[in-house]
Amino acid sequence: MAIRAFAESGGLDRLRAKGWASAEELLDGASAEVGRGFLTYLRVSGVLDEWDGRFRLTPRGTLLTSEISLARVGFYVEAYGPVTRRMGDLLTGRATYGQDVVRAGGPLSRHSGAVTAVSYVGLVAEALAGRQPRSVLDLGCGDGSLLIRLCALHPELSVVGIDISPDAVEAARSNSRQAGLEGRAVFEVADAFSPDTWPRSASDADAVIGVGVLHELFRDGEDAVIAILDRLAETLTDGQVFLLGEPELRYDNRANDSDFFLVHVLTNQGTPRDRTAWLNVFRKSRLTCERVFTNAVAGPRTCFYELSARGAA
DSSP states (O other): OHHHHHHHTTHHHHHHHHSSEEHHHHTTTSOHHHHHHHHHHHHHTTSEEEETTEEEEOHHHHHHTSHHHHHHHHIIIIISHHHHTTHHHHHHTSSOBTTTBOOOHHHHHHHHHHHHHHHTHHHHHHHHTTTOOSEEEEETOTTSHHHHHHHHHOTTOEEEEEESOHHHHHHHHHHHHHTTOTTTEEEEEOOTTOGGGSOGGGGGOSEEEEESOSGGGGGGOHHHHHHHHHHHHHHOOTTOEEEEEEEOOOSSSSTTHHHHHHHHHHTTOOOOOOHHHHHHHHHTTTEEEEEEEEETTSSSOEEEEEEEETTOO
């Protein structure tokens, strides 16, 4: 929370710009008494070094304030903060998720987008490299970060993103305009699991991507996930591929694994699976897993499964 406050106050950006900065420079516009104590706390916590009245980030502080680290903090503190603050009520049944408590959808989309852009773009590009797709469809695109980064890597690529959240789609459109992708990127409100709601442009996609869109359906049982996979299989034509990225839960405390597990328990979402469990699900569906790609430091660790319809070329 302190690191997030340091970033939101502008102090982190001022420190990055100067390398070393005085307390007065870092506390521009802040309460001097509270601010100086705050900087002392960051120094004692190993985030800042101090020398002759000036401060800089320590190596640990640099890691903790990286783009991916700030996104992880925002994911748990901001997006799931409304949930974790009511942990006792959820545990005792005094509150029910979805009625009395909900996660913050806007921050969830934004911070998940940052994690996706930093951790997954290279892996997705590698998985699609041999296919050289002309158009890509992203199911549950969030703020569009993944597709926008892919467009930057492949100037010939056009993309379509759909999300059930109007706020996420509006953010994706705004980010797309800022990136100068008019004519190459389309973002629409639609249900990833109901192909009849997809825009017409989705039918032109050579490849379909979905990151973290299916594991929550395990709340309704394995058969519910298989039914969705079968429905998606019907949309895949010869040569089309579905690249499904899902967090791989290993029940340890590395890469936020235990925290990721806990927020799913508190929100009564379907708990993520490991790759063995996913492969067993694919075998029961109309999809075949051709290859598996992993990113061991994605936070949480994630597998991407290259899926095609059974019998497709």
